[in-house]
Each structure stands twice: as structure tokens, then as C-alpha cells.
Amino acid sequence: MKRCILALAVFACFSQASARRVQVVATYPYIAEIVEKVGGENVRVHALARGDWNPHTIVPRPSFIAHLRKADLLVINGGQLEIGWLPPLLNQANNPKIQAGTSGLLDLSGAVTMIDVPSSVSRAQGDVHPEGNPHYYLDPANIPILAEAVAERLSEMEPGSAAVFSANLKSFSDSWAVKLSEWENRLKPLSGAMVIEYHKNFDYFMRRFQLKLAGTLEPLPGIPPTSRHIEGLEQIIKNTHIRFILQDIYNPDAAARHLSQKYKIPMVALPHDVGAVPGAEGIVTLFDEIVGRLTHE
Ligand SMILES: [Zn+2]
Known part of the structure; x- marks a missing residue:
């Protein structure tokens, strides 16, 4: 009997701990890395695409929909980098938490200034970058800005962990600044x-x-x-x-x-x-x- 109660208590404890974790899906591995750094123990993050794939033309796997279904938060690159593959998956996953216009969808392109934004609305034939160049995260100085956007959104979703996210963000950004000046020198x-x-x-x-x-x-x-x-x-x-x-x-x-x-x-x-x-x-x-x-x- 005693053992049984102990087992129940351990189970309750574990399920409570896992319930506090925000389930995050990231479209690309670099985003998953940022979310992990900022979210730490309080998030569980999964990247859909692999880093060695062409990011413009991801061929979806069946597991993508399962991941999208259980997500509390979806973090995307935006700037239409995912336009060729993500929208039908979002439809199929039919998860109201991560639909456009909800706080469960974070488009990181909103946090940075895009370059090569066309002045006319007409899309040049075949250009996969009609909203400007979406590869903004390859400027390493943009990475802490993206991390800040992630921390802000996670804090809105889990106000009780806001101090943890903020501390994680600070330590990530501080060590990033050291690396950035090293890259600048090299x-x-x-x-x-x-x-x-x-x-x-x-x-x-x-x-x-x-x-x-x-x-x-x-x-x-x-x-x-x-x-x-x-x-x-x-x-x-x-x-x-x-x-x-x-x-x-x-x-x-x-x-x-x-x-x-x-x-x-x-x-x-x-x-x-x-x-x-x-x-x-x-x-x-x-x-x-x-x-x-x-x-x-
Ligand atoms: Zn491109």
C-alpha cells in the first residue's frame, strides 16, 4: 500500500513537471536552438526541417502533422521561407492554438528589418523571395534579437517562468556578444x-x-x-x-x-x-x- 502511494506521488510529480513545459515546434533547427537556449527546462522543442535540407522546399514527413497537433507554440522564420510547405500542414494539423493571428504562432521575421524588399507588389516571375530576403538569421547580430522575441512570447504564455526566460536570455546574449566580436575580428x-x-x-x-x-x-x-x-x-x-x-x-x-x-x-x-x-x-x-x-x- 505504502509503495503504491509513493508510486502515485512520483507519477503526479512527474506529470505536473511535464505539464509545465511549453510544447514548441520550430520550422528550422536554428530556431529550435534559440528556443532551447531561452526556454531551458521549461520548454520542449522540436524542429521540423533538417538543417541539411533546402529550406525553401521542405518535403513534409507524416510526423510533422503529429508534432504540429500537440504544439502550444509554433515559431517560424517567416518572410515566406515556409510558404511552399507549411500552410497545408497547418490546415491538416487543425490546431487552433497555433493558427495565424493567435499568440501561439510567432513569426520571427517581424522582429528584424528585411532587405531586398521589392518596391512593387508584382512578384517577378519565379522569385522565391517576394517579401524581401528571408535569410536574415545569417546575420549573427540578429540572433539575440530573435532570442528576445522568443523570450517575450514565452513569458506571455508562461508568466510564472518569465524570470527564468529573462535570465536565460541574458546569459545567451552576453556570451553571444563575445562570439560576435571574435567573428568580427577574424x-x-x-x-x-x-x-x-x-x-x-x-x-x-x-x-x-x-x-x-x-x-x-x-x-x-x-x-x-x-x-x-x-x-x-x-x-x-x-x-x-x-x-x-x-x-x-x-x-x-x-x-x-x-x-x-x-x-x-x-x-x-x-x-x-x-x-x-x-x-x-x-x-x-x-x-x-x-x-x-x-x-x-
Ligand atoms: Zn532563399
């Missing part, structure tokens, strides 16, 4: 360097560290390179000292490789999310890896 020698990139993944990163974009291999975001477009790029290469050709890890690299060999310009493959390549297993090591690959360290 990248200083590259300031002013001209680069070509395949997709407009690193525009925010380049703006932060004063790298200059000379052109992209894609004629428009999401449109594969054409021979006519490559000819135009070759004219730029002949007239400019191009330091790197940046390639992401999920698009075909044949065009970048061709230009790299023909004009003896180093091609650098860069990870775009946590888990994109071995060595980029966390949000800090993601940027360590990017900086390391650019500086050959």
Missing part, C-alpha cells in the same frame, strides 16, 4: 572583398562583415543559372577581383565549380543552418564553421 581582413554567391543566402552576413556582392549565379532567387546569365557574370569576373564564389550545400554546384576552375577563384561551400554540415551542430558552431571556411581556419 573577418576583418576580408572587409571590402567582392564575392559571387549561388543563392542570396548570405546577403545579411555580407552586409554585417562588409563583404560585397558582385553577382549571383541564380538569375532570380530560386531560378537555376542559365548560360546567358553566366556569360554576364563572366564579364563581371573579368573586370573585378572576385575573392570567393559562395555555394550553399543543397543546390547543384556545377556552375560555381566551373567558374571557380576557369577563373581560379576559390569556391566555398557554406552551411546555412544548424546541422547543415558536420561541425555546425549548434547555433554558435554554425557561425564558427562559416567564419572558419571563409578564413581557412
Whole structure:
């Protein structure tokens, strides 16, 4: 009898502890990392996409809907990065807690200033970035801003844990500031360097560290390179000292490789999310890896 009561008490205790945890679903691994840092023990977070997938064209798995069904909070990148895959899943999951317009949906793009926002509403044909460039989180200075937005939302949902979220945010942001100045120092020698990139993944990163974009291999975001477009790029290469050709890890690299060999310009493959390549297993090591690959360290 005594043992039974003890078992019941332990069970009650455990179920109470798990009930306090906010169930969070993040669309991408970098978001899950931020939520974990800020939420700590008080959240349970699951990332839908893997970091080595093309973030624009995620092929959903059946488990995605199950995760969305039990979520208290869904945190997305926004800026239409998820437009090609998330809306039908949200419909199917039919979870009223995380629908648009509720506090259970947090769109992180609202916390930052987007670049390349088109001045006209007409969407250029095929451009996958009609609302501006959604790869804002690759500016490491934006990461603490996103963490703050997460802390704010979690505190609204769980006011009793607000002090914990706020303390977690402070310790994360403080250690991030140290890393940011380290990355700034390491990248200083590259300031002013001209680069070509395949997709407009690193525009925010380049703006932060004063790298200059000379052109992209894609004629428009999401449109594969054409021979006519490559000819135009070759004219730029002949007239400019191009330091790197940046390639992401999920698009075909044949065009970048061709230009790299023909004009003896180093091609650098860069990870775009946590888990994109071995060595980029966390949000800090993601940027360590990017900086390391650019500086050959
Ligand atoms: Zn993109």
C-alpha cells in the first residue's frame, strides 16, 4: 500500500513537471536552438526541417502533422521561407492554438528589418523571395534579437517562468556578444572583398562583415543559372577581383565549380543552418564553421 502511494506521488510529480513545459515546434533547427537556449527546462522543442535540407522546399514527413497537433507554440522564420510547405500542414494539423493571428504562432521575421524588399507588389516571375530576403538569421547580430522575441512570447504564455526566460536570455546574449566580436575580428581582413554567391543566402552576413556582392549565379532567387546569365557574370569576373564564389550545400554546384576552375577563384561551400554540415551542430558552431571556411581556419 505504502509503495503504491509513493508510486502515485512520483507519477503526479512527474506529470505536473511535464505539464509545465511549453510544447514548441520550430520550422528550422536554428530556431529550435534559440528556443532551447531561452526556454531551458521549461520548454520542449522540436524542429521540423533538417538543417541539411533546402529550406525553401521542405518535403513534409507524416510526423510533422503529429508534432504540429500537440504544439502550444509554433515559431517560424517567416518572410515566406515556409510558404511552399507549411500552410497545408497547418490546415491538416487543425490546431487552433497555433493558427495565424493567435499568440501561439510567432513569426520571427517581424522582429528584424528585411532587405531586398521589392518596391512593387508584382512578384517577378519565379522569385522565391517576394517579401524581401528571408535569410536574415545569417546575420549573427540578429540572433539575440530573435532570442528576445522568443523570450517575450514565452513569458506571455508562461508568466510564472518569465524570470527564468529573462535570465536565460541574458546569459545567451552576453556570451553571444563575445562570439560576435571574435567573428568580427577574424573577418576583418576580408572587409571590402567582392564575392559571387549561388543563392542570396548570405546577403545579411555580407552586409554585417562588409563583404560585397558582385553577382549571383541564380538569375532570380530560386531560378537555376542559365548560360546567358553566366556569360554576364563572366564579364563581371573579368573586370573585378572576385575573392570567393559562395555555394550553399543543397543546390547543384556545377556552375560555381566551373567558374571557380576557369577563373581560379576559390569556391566555398557554406552551411546555412544548424546541422547543415558536420561541425555546425549548434547555433554558435554554425557561425564558427562559416567564419572558419571563409578564413581557412
Ligand atoms: Zn532563399
